[in-house]
Amino acid sequence: MRFIETWTQATLVATRDLTPSIREFLLRPEHFAGAAYLVGSHIQVAVTIDGRPETRSYSLIGECGADGYRIAVRRAEDSRGGSRYMWSLAPGARLAITLPSSLLSIDWTRRHYCLVAGGIGITPIIGAAQALARRDAAFTLHYAVRSRADAAYVDLLAGLLGDRLKVHAGDEGHRLDLDAVFGSLPENTMTLFCGPMRMLDAARHAWTAASRPLADLRYETFGSSGLLPTDSFRVRLKDENVEIVVPRDRSMLDALNDAGFEVMSDCRRGECGVCAIDLVASDGEIDHRDVFFSEHQKREGRKICPCVSRARGTITVDMLHRPDVI
Numbered sequence: 001m002r003f004i005e006t007w008t009q010a011t012l013v014a015t016r017d018l019t020p021s022i023r024e025f026l027l028r029p030e031h032f033a034g035a036a037y038l039v040g041s042h043i044q045v046a047v048t049i050d051g052r053p054e055t056r057s058y059s060l061i062g063e064c065g066a067d068g069y070r071i072a073v074r075r076a077e078d079s080r081g082g083s084r085y086m087w088s089l090a091p092g093a094r095l096a097i098t099l100p101s102s103l104l105s106i107d108w109t110r111r112h113y114c115l116v117a118g119g120i121g122i123t124p125i126i127g128a129a130q131a132l133a134r135r136d137a138a139f140t141l142h143y144a145v146r147s148r149a150d151a152a153y154v155d156l157l158a159g160l161l162g163d164r165l166k167v168h169a170g171d172e173g174h175r176l177d178l179d180a181v182f183g184s185l186p187e188n189t190m191t192l193f194c195g196p197m198r199m200l201d202a203a204r205h206a207w208t209a210a211s212r213p214l215a216d217l218r219y220e221t222f223g224s225s226g227l228l229p230t231d232s233f234r235v236r237l238k239d240e241n242v243e244i245v246v247p248r249d250r251s252m253l254d255a256l257n258d259a260g261f262e263v264m265s266d267c268r269r270g271e272c273g274v275c276a277i278d279l280v281a282s283d284g285e286i287d288h289r290d291v292f293f294s295e296h297q298k299r300e301g302r303k304i305c306p307c308v309s310r311a312r313g314t315i316t317v318d319m320l321h322r323p324d325v326i
Protein backbone atom coordinates (compact mmCIF):
# COMPACT_ATOMS: atom_id res chain seq x y z
CA MET A 1 0.00 0.00 0.00
CA ARG A 2 1.02 3.58 -0.48
CA PHE A 3 2.75 5.61 2.15
CA ILE A 4 1.85 9.14 3.09
CA GLU A 5 4.09 11.03 0.71
CA THR A 6 5.89 14.11 1.93
CA TRP A 7 7.40 16.06 -0.94
CA THR A 8 10.34 18.38 -0.67
CA GLN A 9 12.58 20.30 -3.05
CA ALA A 10 16.08 18.98 -3.70
CA THR A 11 19.13 20.09 -5.65
CA LEU A 12 21.06 17.76 -7.93
CA VAL A 13 24.57 18.18 -6.53
CA ALA A 14 26.54 15.84 -8.79
CA THR A 15 26.24 13.01 -11.29
CA ARG A 16 28.66 10.16 -11.99
CA ASP A 17 28.49 7.52 -14.74
CA LEU A 18 28.90 4.08 -13.19
CA THR A 19 28.47 2.08 -16.41
CA PRO A 20 27.51 3.12 -19.96
CA SER A 21 23.80 2.90 -18.97
CA ILE A 22 23.76 3.58 -15.21
CA ARG A 23 24.26 7.07 -13.81
CA GLU A 24 24.49 7.98 -10.14
CA PHE A 25 22.79 11.15 -8.87
CA LEU A 26 23.58 12.88 -5.58
CA LEU A 27 20.50 14.80 -4.41
CA ARG A 28 20.49 17.16 -1.49
CA PRO A 29 17.02 17.95 -0.14
CA GLU A 30 16.30 21.27 1.53
CA HIS A 31 16.91 21.13 5.29
CA PHE A 32 18.84 17.85 4.89
CA ALA A 33 19.94 16.55 8.29
CA GLY A 34 21.39 13.17 7.26
CA ALA A 35 18.78 11.19 9.24
CA ALA A 36 19.10 7.40 8.88
CA TYR A 37 16.48 5.61 6.76
CA LEU A 38 15.33 1.98 6.64
CA VAL A 39 17.24 -0.59 4.59
CA GLY A 40 15.65 -0.91 1.14
CA SER A 41 14.30 2.65 1.17
CA HIS A 42 13.45 4.48 -2.01
CA ILE A 43 12.34 7.98 -2.86
CA GLN A 44 9.96 9.17 -5.53
CA VAL A 45 11.13 11.78 -7.96
CA ALA A 46 8.87 14.12 -9.94
CA VAL A 47 9.73 13.76 -13.63
CA THR A 48 8.29 15.32 -16.76
CA ILE A 49 7.42 13.05 -19.68
CA ASP A 50 6.15 14.63 -22.90
CA GLY A 51 5.23 17.70 -20.85
CA ARG A 52 3.17 15.62 -18.36
CA PRO A 53 4.10 15.43 -14.68
CA GLU A 54 4.77 11.85 -13.52
CA THR A 55 6.71 10.21 -10.71
CA ARG A 56 9.35 7.51 -10.73
CA SER A 57 10.76 5.63 -7.72
CA TYR A 58 14.49 5.19 -7.10
CA SER A 59 16.16 3.12 -4.37
CA LEU A 60 18.63 4.88 -2.14
CA ILE A 61 22.16 3.62 -2.50
CA GLY A 62 23.57 2.28 0.74
CA GLU A 63 23.13 3.80 4.13
CA CYS A 64 22.58 7.54 4.51
CA GLY A 65 25.61 9.74 3.83
CA ALA A 66 26.35 13.24 5.11
CA ASP A 67 26.05 14.95 1.72
CA GLY A 68 22.59 13.84 0.54
CA TYR A 69 20.72 10.95 -1.06
CA ARG A 70 22.40 8.85 -3.74
CA ILE A 71 20.33 7.12 -6.41
CA ALA A 72 21.44 5.27 -9.55
CA VAL A 73 19.26 5.37 -12.66
CA ARG A 74 19.49 2.90 -15.52
CA ARG A 75 18.67 4.57 -18.80
CA ALA A 76 15.78 2.48 -20.17
CA GLU A 77 15.64 2.84 -23.95
CA ASP A 78 12.32 1.02 -24.49
CA SER A 79 10.40 3.24 -22.14
CA ARG A 80 7.97 6.08 -21.55
CA GLY A 81 10.86 8.40 -20.70
CA GLY A 82 11.22 8.78 -16.91
CA SER A 83 14.82 7.60 -16.89
CA ARG A 84 15.65 9.67 -19.98
CA TYR A 85 14.35 12.73 -18.13
CA MET A 86 16.64 11.91 -15.18
CA TRP A 87 19.59 11.57 -17.54
CA SER A 88 18.81 14.99 -19.04
CA LEU A 89 19.41 16.69 -15.68
CA ALA A 90 22.64 18.56 -14.98
CA PRO A 91 24.12 19.48 -11.58
CA GLY A 92 22.32 22.47 -10.12
CA ALA A 93 18.90 21.23 -11.32
CA ARG A 94 16.05 21.51 -8.83
CA LEU A 95 13.55 18.69 -8.50
CA ALA A 96 10.83 17.51 -6.16
CA ILE A 97 11.38 14.27 -4.25
CA THR A 98 9.62 12.42 -1.43
CA LEU A 99 11.12 11.46 1.89
CA PRO A 100 12.49 7.87 1.98
CA SER A 101 10.19 4.91 2.60
CA SER A 102 10.84 1.18 2.42
CA LEU A 103 8.83 -1.70 0.97
CA LEU A 104 11.38 -4.37 1.93
CA SER A 105 10.76 -5.89 5.32
CA ILE A 106 13.74 -7.72 6.71
CA ASP A 107 13.76 -10.10 9.63
CA TRP A 108 17.03 -9.20 11.35
CA THR A 109 16.89 -12.19 13.71
CA ARG A 110 17.98 -14.80 11.13
CA ARG A 111 21.42 -16.37 11.28
CA HIS A 112 21.79 -16.73 7.51
CA TYR A 113 20.89 -14.47 4.63
CA CYS A 114 21.21 -14.65 0.89
CA LEU A 115 21.16 -11.50 -1.25
CA VAL A 116 20.37 -11.76 -4.96
CA ALA A 117 20.50 -8.85 -7.40
CA GLY A 118 19.96 -8.74 -11.15
CA GLY A 119 21.33 -5.74 -13.04
CA ILE A 120 20.04 -2.41 -11.69
CA GLY A 121 18.34 -4.45 -8.93
CA ILE A 122 21.61 -4.05 -7.03
CA THR A 123 20.51 -0.61 -5.78
CA PRO A 124 18.35 -1.61 -2.76
CA ILE A 125 20.62 -4.57 -2.01
CA ILE A 126 23.69 -2.42 -1.28
CA GLY A 127 22.24 -1.00 1.94
CA ALA A 128 21.19 -4.51 3.03
CA ALA A 129 24.74 -5.78 2.39
CA GLN A 130 26.20 -2.92 4.44
CA ALA A 131 23.78 -3.54 7.33
CA LEU A 132 24.42 -7.30 7.33
CA ALA A 133 28.20 -6.84 7.09
CA ARG A 134 28.10 -4.49 10.09
CA ARG A 135 26.14 -7.08 12.06
CA ASP A 136 28.67 -9.73 11.03
CA ALA A 137 25.81 -11.86 9.69
CA ALA A 138 26.47 -14.95 7.55
CA PHE A 139 25.49 -14.10 3.98
CA THR A 140 26.49 -14.12 0.32
CA LEU A 141 25.53 -11.57 -2.32
CA HIS A 142 24.90 -13.04 -5.79
CA TYR A 143 25.04 -10.27 -8.37
CA ALA A 144 23.93 -11.29 -11.88
CA VAL A 145 24.74 -9.05 -14.84
CA ARG A 146 24.79 -9.49 -18.61
CA SER A 147 28.39 -8.36 -18.78
CA ARG A 148 31.04 -7.25 -16.29
CA ALA A 149 30.90 -3.75 -17.82
CA ASP A 150 27.22 -3.52 -16.78
CA ALA A 151 27.94 -4.18 -13.10
CA ALA A 152 27.63 -0.99 -11.05
CA TYR A 153 29.23 -0.69 -7.60
CA VAL A 154 31.35 -3.85 -7.96
CA ASP A 155 34.46 -2.23 -6.47
CA LEU A 156 32.53 -0.85 -3.51
CA LEU A 157 30.93 -4.25 -2.86
CA ALA A 158 34.14 -6.23 -3.36
CA GLY A 159 35.87 -3.97 -0.80
CA LEU A 160 33.03 -4.45 1.67
CA LEU A 161 32.29 -8.13 1.18
CA GLY A 162 35.42 -9.80 -0.17
CA ASP A 163 34.58 -13.35 -1.21
CA ARG A 164 31.02 -13.00 0.09
CA LEU A 165 30.37 -11.22 -3.23
CA LYS A 166 29.78 -13.53 -6.24
CA VAL A 167 29.47 -11.73 -9.55
CA HIS A 168 27.76 -13.84 -12.23
CA ALA A 169 28.64 -12.11 -15.49
CA GLY A 170 27.06 -13.63 -18.61
CA ASP A 171 29.95 -12.51 -20.85
CA GLU A 172 32.37 -14.43 -18.61
CA GLY A 173 30.25 -17.58 -18.86
CA HIS A 174 29.18 -17.38 -15.20
CA ARG A 175 25.42 -17.62 -15.21
CA LEU A 176 23.62 -17.55 -11.89
CA ASP A 177 22.19 -21.00 -11.09
CA LEU A 178 19.39 -20.18 -8.64
CA ASP A 179 18.47 -23.85 -8.14
CA ALA A 180 22.01 -24.61 -7.00
CA VAL A 181 22.25 -21.49 -4.81
CA PHE A 182 18.90 -21.97 -3.07
CA GLY A 183 19.37 -25.76 -2.83
CA SER A 184 22.53 -25.33 -0.78
CA LEU A 185 21.39 -22.63 1.67
CA PRO A 186 21.24 -23.48 5.38
CA GLU A 187 17.75 -23.93 6.79
CA ASN A 188 15.98 -20.79 7.97
CA THR A 189 17.87 -18.56 5.51
CA MET A 190 16.12 -15.36 4.48
CA THR A 191 16.69 -14.23 0.90
CA LEU A 192 16.37 -10.66 -0.32
CA PHE A 193 15.93 -10.38 -4.06
CA CYS A 194 15.76 -7.50 -6.51
CA GLY A 195 15.83 -8.05 -10.25
CA PRO A 196 13.75 -8.16 -13.42
CA MET A 197 10.42 -9.99 -13.58
CA ARG A 198 11.75 -12.99 -15.53
CA MET A 199 14.48 -13.48 -12.94
CA LEU A 200 11.96 -13.09 -10.10
CA ASP A 201 9.82 -15.83 -11.67
CA ALA A 202 12.91 -18.07 -11.85
CA ALA A 203 13.77 -17.22 -8.23
CA ARG A 204 10.27 -18.10 -7.03
CA HIS A 205 10.37 -21.42 -8.91
CA ALA A 206 13.81 -22.30 -7.54
CA TRP A 207 12.81 -21.24 -4.02
CA THR A 208 9.68 -23.41 -4.09
CA ALA A 209 11.61 -26.32 -5.66
CA ALA A 210 14.08 -26.10 -2.76
CA SER A 211 11.05 -26.56 -0.40
CA ARG A 212 11.52 -23.20 1.28
CA PRO A 213 8.69 -21.08 2.65
CA LEU A 214 7.77 -18.34 0.15
CA ALA A 215 7.59 -15.84 3.01
CA ASP A 216 11.37 -16.21 3.40
CA LEU A 217 11.93 -14.91 -0.14
CA ARG A 218 11.56 -11.14 0.19
CA TYR A 219 11.70 -9.15 -2.99
CA GLU A 220 11.48 -5.71 -4.45
CA THR A 221 10.28 -5.14 -7.99
CA PHE A 222 10.96 -2.12 -10.10
CA GLY A 223 7.63 -2.71 -11.83
CA SER A 224 6.40 -2.95 -15.37
CA SER A 225 8.99 -5.15 -17.10
CA GLY A 226 7.13 -8.03 -18.69
CA LEU A 227 7.63 -11.20 -20.69
CA LEU A 228 6.26 -9.85 -23.98
CA PRO A 229 7.46 -6.74 -25.79
CA THR A 230 5.59 -3.56 -24.86
CA ASP A 231 3.11 -2.88 -27.66
CA SER A 232 -0.32 -1.37 -28.15
CA PHE A 233 -3.34 -3.64 -27.64
CA ARG A 234 -7.14 -3.37 -27.49
CA VAL A 235 -9.52 -3.63 -24.56
CA ARG A 236 -13.24 -4.33 -24.98
CA LEU A 237 -15.62 -3.66 -22.13
CA LYS A 238 -18.13 -6.43 -21.49
CA ASP A 239 -21.74 -5.41 -22.10
CA GLU A 240 -20.70 -2.06 -23.53
CA ASN A 241 -20.12 -1.19 -27.11
CA VAL A 242 -16.71 0.19 -26.39
CA GLU A 243 -13.23 -0.74 -27.55
CA ILE A 244 -10.23 1.17 -26.23
CA VAL A 245 -6.75 1.15 -27.68
CA VAL A 246 -3.97 1.06 -25.07
CA PRO A 247 -1.01 2.77 -26.72
CA ARG A 248 2.51 1.51 -26.28
CA ASP A 249 3.42 4.35 -23.96
CA ARG A 250 0.34 4.23 -21.66
CA SER A 251 -0.90 1.70 -19.14
CA MET A 252 -4.30 0.03 -19.46
CA LEU A 253 -5.28 1.79 -16.25
CA ASP A 254 -4.49 5.19 -17.77
CA ALA A 255 -6.26 4.32 -21.02
CA LEU A 256 -9.42 3.21 -19.18
CA ASN A 257 -9.41 6.29 -16.97
CA ASP A 258 -8.74 8.59 -19.95
CA ALA A 259 -11.78 7.07 -21.68
CA GLY A 260 -13.95 7.86 -18.66
CA PHE A 261 -14.09 4.34 -17.17
CA GLU A 262 -12.68 4.98 -13.76
CA VAL A 263 -10.63 2.22 -12.14
CA MET A 264 -9.60 2.55 -8.51
CA SER A 265 -5.86 2.18 -7.97
CA ASP A 266 -3.23 2.63 -5.33
CA CYS A 267 0.40 1.52 -5.76
CA ARG A 268 0.34 1.55 -9.61
CA ARG A 269 3.19 -0.94 -9.80
CA GLY A 270 1.39 -4.26 -9.62
CA GLU A 271 1.84 -4.89 -5.93
CA CYS A 272 -1.36 -3.99 -4.10
CA GLY A 273 -4.07 -5.44 -6.38
CA VAL A 274 -6.47 -2.54 -5.77
CA CYS A 275 -6.94 -1.95 -9.51
CA ALA A 276 -7.53 -5.65 -10.39
CA ILE A 277 -10.42 -6.13 -12.84
CA ASP A 278 -12.14 -9.22 -14.28
CA LEU A 279 -10.70 -10.65 -17.46
CA VAL A 280 -13.47 -12.22 -19.53
CA ALA A 281 -11.81 -13.16 -22.83
CA SER A 282 -8.62 -12.77 -24.80
CA ASP A 283 -7.76 -13.50 -28.41
CA GLY A 284 -4.03 -13.13 -27.82
CA GLU A 285 -1.64 -13.45 -24.92
CA ILE A 286 -1.76 -11.84 -21.49
CA ASP A 287 1.46 -10.42 -20.04
CA HIS A 288 0.86 -10.37 -16.29
CA ARG A 289 3.47 -7.92 -14.98
CA ASP A 290 2.19 -7.71 -11.41
CA VAL A 291 3.51 -9.47 -8.35
CA PHE A 292 0.10 -9.46 -6.68
CA PHE A 293 -1.44 -12.58 -8.25
CA SER A 294 0.03 -16.04 -7.70
CA GLU A 295 1.38 -18.12 -10.58
CA HIS A 296 -1.79 -20.19 -10.37
CA GLN A 297 -4.06 -17.15 -10.58
CA LYS A 298 -2.08 -15.81 -13.53
CA ARG A 299 -2.45 -19.13 -15.35
CA GLU A 300 -6.19 -19.15 -14.62
CA GLY A 301 -6.34 -15.67 -16.15
CA ARG A 302 -9.53 -14.48 -14.48
CA LYS A 303 -8.18 -11.13 -13.28
CA ILE A 304 -5.64 -8.59 -14.45
CA CYS A 305 -3.87 -5.63 -12.84
CA PRO A 306 -4.28 -2.89 -15.47
CA CYS A 307 -1.68 -0.62 -13.85
CA VAL A 308 1.20 -2.74 -15.21
CA SER A 309 -0.11 -5.78 -17.07
CA ARG A 310 -0.52 -5.77 -20.82
CA ALA A 311 -1.63 -8.04 -23.63
CA ARG A 312 -1.23 -8.94 -27.25
CA GLY A 313 -4.31 -8.65 -29.46
CA THR A 314 -7.70 -7.84 -27.93
CA ILE A 315 -8.94 -8.61 -24.44
CA THR A 316 -12.37 -8.23 -22.91
CA VAL A 317 -12.71 -7.06 -19.34
CA ASP A 318 -15.63 -6.63 -16.97
CA MET A 319 -15.19 -3.60 -14.76
CA LEU A 320 -18.62 -4.16 -13.22
CA HIS A 321 -19.37 -0.71 -14.59
CA ARG A 322 -23.14 -0.18 -14.41
CA PRO A 323 -24.09 3.03 -16.24
CA ASP A 324 -27.56 2.95 -14.65
CA VAL A 325 -26.19 2.80 -11.08
CA ILE A 326 -25.15 6.08 -9.53
Ligand SMILES: Cc1cc2nc3c(=O)[nH]c(=O)nc-3n(C[C@H](O)[C@H](O)[C@H](O)COP(=O)(O)OP(=O)(O)OC[C@H]3O[C@@H](n4cnc5c(N)ncnc54)[C@H](O)[C@@H]3O)c2cc1C
Binds near residue numbers: 071077080120220
Ligand atom coordinates in the same frame (compact mmCIF):
# COMPACT_ATOMS: atom_id res chain seq x y z
C1 LIG B 1 10.51 0.79 -5.37
C2 LIG B 1 11.21 1.04 -6.70
C3 LIG B 1 12.57 1.30 -6.74
C4 LIG B 1 13.20 1.53 -7.96
N1 LIG B 1 14.55 1.77 -7.97
C5 LIG B 1 15.18 1.98 -9.14
C6 LIG B 1 16.59 2.22 -9.18
O1 LIG B 1 17.27 2.22 -8.14
N2 LIG B 1 17.17 2.47 -10.39
C7 LIG B 1 16.43 2.46 -11.57
O2 LIG B 1 17.02 2.70 -12.63
N3 LIG B 1 15.11 2.22 -11.56
C8 LIG B 1 14.46 2.01 -10.39
N4 LIG B 1 13.12 1.80 -10.38
C9 LIG B 1 12.39 1.88 -11.65
C10 LIG B 1 12.06 3.35 -11.97
O3 LIG B 1 11.08 3.85 -11.07
C11 LIG B 1 11.52 3.54 -13.38
O4 LIG B 1 10.51 2.61 -13.61
C12 LIG B 1 12.63 3.36 -14.42
O5 LIG B 1 13.55 4.44 -14.31
C13 LIG B 1 12.05 3.34 -15.82
O6 LIG B 1 11.28 4.49 -16.03
P1 LIG B 1 10.97 4.95 -17.50
O7 LIG B 1 9.88 5.95 -17.47
O8 LIG B 1 12.25 5.31 -18.20
O9 LIG B 1 10.49 3.59 -18.13
P2 LIG B 1 9.02 2.92 -18.12
O10 LIG B 1 8.19 3.53 -19.18
O11 LIG B 1 8.50 2.87 -16.76
O12 LIG B 1 9.44 1.51 -18.67
C14 LIG B 1 10.13 0.56 -17.90
C15 LIG B 1 9.99 -0.76 -18.64
O13 LIG B 1 8.59 -1.04 -18.70
C16 LIG B 1 8.20 -1.39 -20.00
N5 LIG B 1 7.24 -0.41 -20.51
C17 LIG B 1 7.39 0.51 -21.47
N6 LIG B 1 6.24 1.14 -21.69
C18 LIG B 1 5.33 0.63 -20.83
C19 LIG B 1 3.96 0.88 -20.58
N7 LIG B 1 3.25 1.74 -21.28
N8 LIG B 1 3.36 0.18 -19.60
C20 LIG B 1 4.02 -0.72 -18.88
N9 LIG B 1 5.31 -1.01 -19.13
C21 LIG B 1 5.97 -0.34 -20.07
C22 LIG B 1 9.44 -1.46 -20.84
O14 LIG B 1 9.76 -2.84 -20.92
C23 LIG B 1 10.49 -0.71 -20.06
O15 LIG B 1 11.75 -1.27 -20.14
C24 LIG B 1 12.46 1.53 -9.17
C25 LIG B 1 11.09 1.28 -9.13
C26 LIG B 1 10.47 1.04 -7.93
C27 LIG B 1 8.99 0.76 -7.92
